[in-house]
Amino acid sequence: MTDLAKLPVTVITGFLGSGKTTLIRHLMQNPQGKRLAVVVNEFGDVGVDGEILKSCAIPDCPAENIMELANGCICCTVADDFIPTIEALMALDPRPDHILIETSGLALPKPLLKAFDWPDIRSRITVDGVIALADAEAVASGRFAPNVAAVDAQRLADDSLDHETPLSEVFEDQISCADIILLTKPDLAGADGVARAKDIIAAEAPRPLPVVEVAEGAVDPRVILGLGAAAEDDMDARPSHHDHPHDHDHEDFDSVVIDIPELTDPAELVTRIEELANGQNILRVKGYAAVAGKPMRLLVQAVGARVRHQYDRPWQPDEARQGRLVVIAEHDDIKVDAIRGVLTGLATAAE
Numbered sequence: 001m002t003d004l005a006k007l008p009v010t011v012i013t014g015f016l017g018s019g020k021t022t023l024i025r026h027l028m029q030n031p032q033g034k035r036l037a038v039v040v041n042e043f044g045d046v047g048v049d050g051e052i053l054k055s056c057a058i059p060d061c062p063a064e065n066i067m068e069l070a071n072g073c074i075c076c077t078v079a080d081d082f083i084p085t086i087e088a089l090m091a092l093d094p095r096p097d098h099i100l101i102e103t104s105g106l107a108l109p110k111p112l113l114k115a116f117d118w119p120d121i122r123s124r125i126t127v128d129g130v131i132a133l134a135d136a137e138a139v140a141s142g143r144f145a146p147n148v149a150a151v152d153a154q155r156l157a158d159d160s161l162d163h164e165t166p167l168s169e170v171f172e173d174q175i176s177c178a179d180i181i182l183l184t185k186p187d188l189a190g191a192d193g194v195a196r197a198k199d200i201i202a203a204e205a206p207r208p209l210p211v212v213e214v215a216e217g218a219v220d221p222r223v224i225l226g227l228g229a230a231a232e233d234d235m236d237a238r239p240s241h242h243d244h245p246h247d248h249d250h251e252d253f254d255s256v257v258i259d260i261p262e263l264t265d266p267a268e269l270v271t272r273i274e275e276l277a278n279g280q281n282i283l284r285v286k287g288y289a290a291v292a293g294k295p296m297r298l299l300v301q302a303v304g305a306r307v308r309h310q311y312d313r314p315w316q317p318d319e320a321r322q323g324r325l326v327v328i329a330e331h332d333d334i335k336v337d338a339i340r341g342v343l344t345g346l347a348t349a350a351e
Helices: 020-029 048-054 078-090 109-115 136-141 148-157 166-177 186-204 266-280 336-344
Strands: 007-014 036-041 066-069 098-102 125-135 180-184 211-214 253-260 284-289 296-303 306-314 323-330
Touching: 007 020, 007 109, 007 166, 020 036, 020 098, 020 125, 036 078, 109 125, 109 166, 125 136, 125 166, 136 180, 136 186, 166 186, 180 186, 186 211, 253 336, 266 284, 266 296, 266 306, 266 336, 323 336
Parallel strands: 007 098, 007 125, 036 066, 036 098, 125 180, 180 211
Antiparallel strands: 253 323, 284 296, 284 323, 296 306
């Protein structure tokens, strides 16, 4: 790439737990000769996703090419965080061939696209494409696509009712802004669920969009990189519920960080997270834990009551064997004391 060429950026969006980090790990491990850089925008104080990605850095995407913007929406901190981060990546030697931006699961992608019009970078960078990930099982169940007809009927009876929920608006905005949809976890949804999810996405999309089924993030990079969409110049084709400046409200969601001591049994942690999801409407839990007798760190990822865990890397000699979890929910469902009571009531190695 010549110095005069615009540096392509791919924005990767999708709801909580849809598989964004898994996809980026796959792209990092299959760069097809491209030198990649990654920006991770976390929701919450603990940069779990950035740490996961740095742990699998390779020569074509070394750790110094992976940058984190934690506890802040990119589009709300353009001058202070986003622009300096992009400029730092562009100043690397050798310069990256392509930048991947993983947005927070709660982020609205269109305000981020508007940030690419910032004078300091607009002549040097372009949005190659917006990739939206959608969890096939969740979409098929209607959790992120409410029954609009039923809600409209309620509005006729009471004009004070809001016809959308925050979750549905996030989902619809991500679909509307995308150039391609990756339908993840199709094995959990089954053939009927995948078909239903595709129908829902088609109904929400403002224009025909390609939908590709992807399991464990395994997609040919040629399918999603090199789209040449120049999305920053195509804003009108990407309608949003929040097209007015500063109209998106991150206070709809909240997070709490819980420190947990070394555990004796990971199964009990899974049970406690399931309890939170079912009893307190927790959307997402992610983080890590220490397990007695195990030299490896236990990585924990939960979407609702569906919990996945695996040992991802050895604990470092200078690290305290201390677990830490980020719990995310809609604002009214964050009851910190109750959440802490559930998670800190685990049987620990010290007992």
